[in-house]
Amino acid sequence: MARKRILSGMQPTGELHLGNYLGALKNWVNLQADYDCFFCVVDQHAITVSYDNKALPKLVDDLAISYLAGGVDPSRSTVFVQSAVPEHTELAWYLATVTQYGELGRMTQFKDKSEQTGAEAGASAALFTYPVLMAADILIYKATHVPVGDDQTQHLELARNAAQRFNSRFKKGFFPEPQGLYSATPRIMGLDGHKKMSKSLGNHIGMLEEPKPLWKKLAGAYTDPQRTTQDEPGRPELCNLFRMHTALTAADRLPVIAEQCRSAAFGCGHCKKELEASLDRELAPMRERAKELRANPERLREILGDGAAKARAVARETLREVRELMGIRGPSL
Numbered sequence: 156m157a158r159k160r161i162l163s164g165m166q167p168t169g170e171l172h173l174g175n176y177l178g179a180l181k182n183w184v185n186l187q188a189d190y191d192c193f194f195c196v197v198d199q200h201a202i203t204v205s206y207d208n209k210a211l212p213k214l215v216d217d218l219a220i221s222y223l224a225g226g227v228d229p230s231r232s233t234v235f236v237q238s239a240v241p242e243h244t245e246l247a248w249y250l251a252t253v254t255q256y257g258e259l260g261r262m263t264q265f266k267d268k269s270e271q272t273g274a275e276a277g278a279s280a281a282l283f284t285y286p287v288l289m290a291a292d293i294l295i296y297k298a299t300h301v302p303v304g305d306d307q308t309q310h311l312e313l314a315r316n317a318a319q320r321f322n323s324r325f326k327k328g329f330f331p332e333p334q335g336l337y338s339a340t341p342r343i344m345g346l347d348g349h350k351k352m353s354k355s356l357g358n359h360i361g362m363l364e365e366p367k368p369l370w371k372k373l374a375g376a377y378t379d380p381q382r383t384t385q386d387e388p389g390r391p392e393l394c395n396l397f398r399m400h401t402a403l404t405a406a407d408r409l410p411v412i413a414e415q416c417r418s419a420a421f422g423c424g425h426c427k428k429e430l431e432a433s434l435d436r437e438l439a440p441m442r443e444r445a446k447e448l449r450a451n452p453e454r455l456r457e458i459l460g461d462g463a464a465k466a467r468a469v470a471r472e473t474l475r476e477v478r479e480l481m482g483i484r485g486p487s488l
């Protein structure tokens with residue numbers, strides 16, 4: 156039987172942070188052994204809000220470097236840039252015909268992002284239809300699974316609805332209904348503890364951040380909101396930093412750290428120091444790999460070129476079938 160297939164992507168909007176890493180990228184790396192994986196830099200999603208066109212090409216390369224530095228292995232997974240496979244945007248148009256306007260209007264990310272940039276009415280039509288392009292990213296590879304953080308759940312539901320409607324209108328079972336795959340830490344909170352970690356809120360720690368600034372941020376990070384002094388017992392189950400420990404620190408240390416917190420044997424500073432050590436163990440080799448990749452742009456071009464060719468071969472075939480099912484002639488006729 157064919158291996159199950161994964162597609163996932165991230166927007167090239169600046170350095171990856173620990174939320175992206177612990178919510179998604181680390182999971183991608185682990186899943187490579189068991190799934191046929193497609194990992195994409197979604198540059199066409201990044202232009203749905205105001206952006207710097209001069210900076211975008213470098214942001215795309217930086218994100219691809221972060222995927223590879225984080226452990227995505229191009230000899231096992233297909234790594235490519237969305238715009239190098241123009242079939243995604245064509246499929247998005249076809250999927251828009253089986254997506255409801257009301258459904259798009261209910262997307263909370265659309266509401267949040269359009270509020271950040273002003274009123275909903277002034278948001279771009281591309282921001283509104285963003286989830287349709289995301290559905291196309293997934294369905295063009297007939298992906299069965301999508302590893303993401305929990306903020307993408309609503310978008311995945313829309314992708315499933317589009318697949319269902321397409322199948323019932325044109326061909327039963329044509330598209331799989333893609334399921335989310337979540338890590339044990341699907342939502343990492345920001346350093347301020349109030350909202351999820353995100354670059355736009357500036358409450359993040361970079362995945363490739365150097366040790367000194369990393370420690371400065373970690374030292375100031377929010378922990379259990381009710382633990383206001385060192386002598387009070389903490390609640391690890393509510394603490395964002397304990398959540399990070401669960402993803403990064405050796406399993407046999409976790410009950411010890413939790414107990415030190417609950418019994419107030421140690422303060423949060425102690426727990427943060429141990430987290431710093433765990434982070435350094437995980438991130439130091441990534442910083443090294445990123446440096447090597449930055450010094451070898453030809454290698455990056457080669458990886459992305461090969462990835463685009465592999466992705467395109469699959470995408471073309473799906474699109475050929477879709478056009479045929481929908482009665483669309485397409486360029487070859």
Ligand code: TYM
Pocket residue numbers: 162163164165166167174175176177178179197200288289292293301302303304305306307310340341342343344351352353
């Ligand atoms: P993006 O670029 O906002 O985020 C990339 C990935 O990181 C996850 N993530 C988090 N996980 C845990 N805690 C956090 N604080 C946190 N912040 C971000 C996101 O859930 C995501 O998995 N729409 C997508 C990009 C996309 C896509 C796709 C994803 C486009 N096409 C097809 C999957 C499949 C997005 O904006 O992710």
